[in-house]
Amino acid sequence: MADRIFRLDRRDLLAGLGATALAPALPSIAAAQARPTLALQAKASVIALRPGAPATPIWTLEGAAFRFKRGETLEVTLANGLPVPAVASWRGLDGVPAAEPLATRAPLASAARETLVIPLRHAGTFLCDLRLLGDGQARPSRALPLIVSESEPVAVDRDEVLLIEDWRLRPDGSAIAPGLDPGDTVPAYTINGLAVLDIPARVHQRLRLRFINGCQRTTIAVKIENHDVRVMALDGQPAEPFLARGGALVLAPGTRIDAFVDATAAPGTNSSILLHDGKDARPIARLVTSAEPALRAGPLPAALPLPSNGLPARLDLKSALRVDLSLGGPPADWVTPANFAISAAPAFRAKAGRIVVLALTNRAAIPTVFHLHGHHFRLLDRLDDGWKPFWLDTLAIDPGQTQRIAFAAEFAGRWLIESVATDWAAPRLVRWYSVE
Template identity: 60%
Template structure:
């Protein structure tokens, strides 16, 4: 299948063409996911994300004595529990336990975090979107918590944005899967929205008896189940002229997904926790790699009674995972709000010096035996660094996926720009996660701003594929 990708230029947000992915039909015209969802392939999903993006128990927030002085705390317990994935049959899982709510903090908060590990295996917390906190870097800055152990540390939240917390870094091949947790760090000056919603999408592999298997294991005949906020479907009602902020998180273990919200304009405001130049998603559809987060604004302007389906496609089939209904209640206001201004910057550099950048070639994907420089997470501290860089220097990574399947790359601690093909510019958004098609090379650039040792993850988009790691040092 041919894939047509439209490139986003660096013109002003009012004139630039938004990035998008779309499969081409036999007549060469762009096909529409609404009319032909089976035509969307895994290759098309990866083209949209790798070439040019478009792109039950919870951890608790509990007050502490420090919170009375303005510092919140986060008490975590890793332990056995169940999920309601199959009707009438609780599914055993390993959870971060606590109150049943989304984690919400404010930019500038310092959190007192405690972790108790009541699992029979070590646990390493992974916090995607956390800006450059070396002492919280899993495995390299903070050792895994042994079974029965306890840990406590303080974590400053420098960046506002949508983040993802999980204990799955060491989870490949374990006895049970572990779901992820969504975390919201609100801007110091929040934008004007009526509601701030989180859609955390996850995937599970269920056997016929309702039990689930962890990634890194052969799924055999296990069925694939997608959930949104821990449930098979999500129904959301909104009033006319209401503005919704939807934080869409791909918490899947291995699946690249496309999400389409029918008959609604989707304005992308942030990618992977960092503000973007706002743009409208073509055909109201987004592509997200595992770990990707997209903040989107939706202005409800359709008549009362309008129902918009939430369609998810994983490259194999489309399925409905929810609906957005325009209610008959009184409108939120007389008219829709004007187009929003960009979200406030987190202080990332406006420009990157590519001419004097340190340039590194990395090959990703494949089995550990075929590429011994990539190791399983448990062995990363015994491995050699991929490279070292001085603080304040720009790094350009040329990432090449030489395998015959798509792969996902995640950079710890440092957001990056996706470069244009000729290294003559970059896309107007920041990322920390990137998907690459088989055989594809992409170049990314980041400012090595934070001293410390930082991980890089790579894995193929197959359930049984191992999660592999390398690391680099800023010193």
């Protein structure tokens, strides 16, 4: 039934897309004492993926808190309780070279601990995971969302994070890591670790729903029945608000979309939230409208854009550094993260402040996902005469297709780029680029 309501194929999924002598030091000491902290632990865990059956062993990244404010400086400690080296990879975190995996930070040995300091210069929806080294490991791992709130108030009644992840289960109920042949496994999906999630709401309540595709390789679409869905941010950066086409949100692996939804259904009704993976549609959550009186007399007015994070309003493409990058096909200069070496030649070098245009051509036979570390980019129009009204850090590209992206190389450092085909067995591949 759900499939008849919400029918998409793979191409549709990719189209939508711190005494007087010490006085000078006191401010910094006070600042350090007030600095928020995030304690992360990589550890073994379990997750319930089969009703009535034992939980499935997995690895996970757990944190004691995950909501912070823009402008704060976050002190992060990672303890590796896994039997293998681990590296935390931050998706959406611009301009923090000290946190860059592999290119700056080596994998953390088993039973070791490390600390880093991250300035939270941008508000938005972020993601941290262990998956850069996850291919072929003994168990798959969960991701951890990180939310940085805007400095200015945002007119919403509730703010909810919806982390969607996929799993491949063997007949015995164990789960395999990506990069392995899925064989006779079957797919399973969770939202915030549950098979199905209820999201309560009152009539005329405005919800900010932060959808995160934490899937390993799968591009998904999410549709909320009987409600308008207004896209407010993509990959952690504010966008010009727009209504999702057909009410469906398309998310490549690692993509984050912030959407505003006004509860408009009749009191006491449920609206399904459907997930489509290009093959099947299934209910993964419900928007449950309370029978209580409406929160207010009428709906809120149309939402204004979210406060800017200060990314440039315009990019001068005429004097841009232009680079062609091939994705998929023979590995060539691409390597698996386990074989990454900073001594390898970078994909390109750019002077700080230079505009860079990348022509990304997918030579694989299936869609491929590109992810840029360190900076967000604009997706250019076909004729290079403009760009889409949003910023991205992740982009899915159809086979044989070339997409052009542009970004201001604002932050000096060594940064990764990632490429992975949308197939469970496909290896994750990396290169690096330099901003000098």
